[in-house]
Amino acid sequence: MTPQSSSSRRRPLRTRHVATAGVAVLAAALSACSGGSGSSGADKAAEKPKISVNLSGQQAKAGGPVEVKLADGKLKNVTVADAKGAKLPGKLSANGTSWTSERKAAPGTAYQVEATTDQGGSAKHSFRTAKPDKVNKVTLAPGKNTTVGIAQPLSITFDNPVRNKAEVEKHLKVTTSNDTEGSWGWIKNYDGKDRVDWRPKEYWKSGTKVKLDADLNGIDSGGNDWFVRDYATNFTIGKSQVVKVNLDSKTATLTRxxxxxxxxxxxxxxxGGDKASWGGTSVLMSKEGTINMRSETVGLGDAYDKMVDYSMRLTWSGMYAHAAPWNASYFGNTNHSSGCVGMSDGDAGWLYRQAQIGDPFEVTGSGSKGVPDPGNGYGEWNISWSDWQAKSALK
Incomplete structure (x- = not known):
């Protein structure tokens, strides 16, 4: 290689930002080795390729992918990262002239774009998306690193209404250790909030490991109501056990x-009335220990106000299994409660210690008041598999 003239030595990279019609155009100077005298190759290397980004400024529109395009040549690498270093994954086009992020730009977020070409040029560009009008948040169940029973669904409750249900559901990924078959279903929680649950076709197998990745950052749930973070949880299925409540024999039997x-x-x-128990399958939602139960909270007037031990919640509407020593004369012979499954202190304590959150309580026999709605606790087990699948927004 012949010596370079001073004018053709490697020069520091300079970047020029020009925003036109909402698209930022970045001119990146290339550097190259060449002969001492000018040549067509050197002239081409000195050209400034135009790299454009579809988002620019301080009020860029969120909710769409970031697109980077090169007018001449091929892109080698593109990174788009926020201020915390979290990158938007993306892919180069087959011809190498463009790159598109696989995740959407989140609202109220500053991004840095860095692009390099196959000729050694590079460019940087920054932009910030507009802040959201509203922010939607979620509550996940079960919690991280928990162990639950075989009937526990994955449940996501939203703070605000979800209009774009299909778009949201596309970004919910469930992974199981044994390829468990299941489906999302949209329902109304007992408090009226939108909720989506992932229920397996049949009860989980003991030992199954479950993971949820809710990649919602940058998704508009509808009406400019945005998610501004991702969510995740993971849990393991514990012992395979069922509590079988028989209204005819007046027994509660734990099987494992x-x-x-x-x-x-x-x-x-x-x-025969509002005090009847729910039939069908309910799921143990929480073990609440000793709590104050008042009939007024479930619409039964002032019939009772008691401190109750070994309280195991089965529905949002107030059905529990618990100790009920005041009802001892009825155990095993008469259904005579305000809707709950009452037992002696000793029996309730034993069941409380054995039971897991997520265990199914299967209530059979005559005299129930029907089955709880899907959103009244985890009542989705009372729906056929085909009907549950139909509740997915992607069906």
Whole structure:
């Protein structure tokens, strides 16, 4: 290689930003080795390729992908990252002239774009998306690193209404350790909020590991109501056990791996009215210990106001399994409660210690008041599999 003239030595890269019609055009100077005298190759290397970005300024529109294009030549690498260093994944086009992010630009976020070409040139560009009018948030269940029973669904409750249900559902990914078959279903939570649950076709298998990735950052849930972060949770399915509540025999029987551990005499709700118990399948939502139960909170007037031990919540509407020593004369012979499954202190304590959040309580026999709605706790097990699948926004 012949010596270079001083004018053709490697020069520091300079970048020029020009915003036109909402598209930023970046001119990146290239550097190259060449002969001492001018040549067509050197002239071409000295040209400034135009790299354009579809978002620019301080009020760029969020909710869409970032697109980077090169007018001449091929892009080698493109990174788009926020101030915390989190990158938007993306792909180069087949011909190398453009790059498109796979994730959408989130609102109220500053991004730095860095692009290099196959000729050694590079360019940088920055922009900030406009702040959202509203922010939507979610509550996930189960919590991270928990162990739950075989009937526990994955549940996402939204602070604000979700109009773009299909778009949101596309960004929810469930991974299981054994390829469990399941489906999302949109329902109304008992408090009226939008909720989407992922329920397996059948009860989970014990030992299954489950992970949810809710890649919602940059998604408009509808009406300019944005998610501004991603969410995730993971959990493991514990012991395979079922509580079978028989309204006819007045017993609550705990089975594990199909074998009976213990059958407990109980008294359920008084049949024939609002005090009847829910039938069908409910799921143990929480173990709440000793709580104050007042009939007024479930629309039954001032019939009772008691401190109740070993309280296990089954529905949002107030059905529990718990200790009810005041009802001892009815255990095993008469359903005479205000809707809950009552047992002796000893039996309720034993069941409380054995039960897992997510265990199914299967209520059979006569005298129930029907089955709870899907959003009244986790009532989706009372819906056929085909009907549950139909509740997906992507069906």
């Amino acid at each position: 791996d199909g074998k009976t551990l213990k059958s407990l005499p109980m008294s359920a709700g008084t049949p």
